[in-house]
Amino acid sequence: MSHGNVKYMAKKSDKKKSAVKKEYHHGDLKRTLMLAASELLEELGYEKFTLRKCAARAGVSPSAPAHHFKDANGLLNSLAVEGFQSLSSKLRVTFLNSPKDTANPCSAVAVEYLRFAKNNPALYKVMFGSRLNADNPELKSASEACFENLYLSVSEMFPGKNKEDLNAISLRMWSSVHGLSMLVVEGRLNFLIGKDGFKNLSSLESAWLNIQGF
Structure with a gap:
């Protein structure tokens, strides 16, 4: 009887390994882990997140994430990259779809920024968290592109301003709304x-927002 149980458990384990390999082969493992990470971050918070907990939530072995992420911070970096890309896109679309003849042309963009943070609190904390590798090329590119997109909108709001003023306005807007x-x-x-x-x-x-003049 015990030999039969061992045989059954071995088959079950083989099936699980096969499923993980299939996910990895088809490129789904990374996405599965990132979705699991998003859920855990909402539930446990930024500080208590670990790669082992993420693997368990995703239903894969503790070693499976190594196919894509060196450690937990590597996974958080990837989430932050997607976060900056999403924020950048939302701010730009909001600006393009908002009226430009208002007293505070920055208002709609500032409101959208705040909405993004409130709708994605765990992700937002990750994006600006201390566990990220600030020198990671993908992360630097995504965060800088987000600022450049904001700068582009600001330059269209204030076409008569020089580059230094536009940078200052963009920085003031981002830093104050971020705060x-x-x-x-x-x-x-x-x-x-x-x-x-x-x-x-x-x-x-x-x-x-009214006090800020946005």
């Missing part, structure tokens, strides 16, 4: 709700 976004996703502004006329988080955000 608010991080405070919001970390829950650091909840103490202001119900005080000083802030009925909810939306009214706080609107007041901040």
Whole structure:
């Protein structure tokens, strides 16, 4: 009986290994791991994320992620790259679809940036987290391209400005909206709700945007 169980377990293990190999062969393993990582980050948070937990969530062996990622930080780097690419695209599309004759032409872009952070809090923390390799070529390219896309929109908002001014406006916009976004996703502004006329988080955000001139 025991030999039969061993034989059955061996077959079951072989099937699992075969499934992992199939995923890897077809290029699905990387995507599966990234989706599993996204779920875990939402559930456990940035600090408690490990590659072993990610492999378990994806239903693969602990060694399987090594096909694509050297370590947990490597996987987080890949998520951050996709995050910057998505943010960049959303900001550009928002600008192109927004009215340009308003008093605050940057407002729609700032609101979209804040929306992205609130809709993807775990990913947003990863994108600006300390566990990333800042020298990673893909990550540098994606984050810099995001700024360049913002700069492009700003240059179209203010066609009469020189390059130095446009860089300054873009930097001010990104740094200030990023600061608010991080405070919001970390829950650091909840103490202001119900005080000083802030009925909810939306009214706080609107007041901040008006003060900033966005």
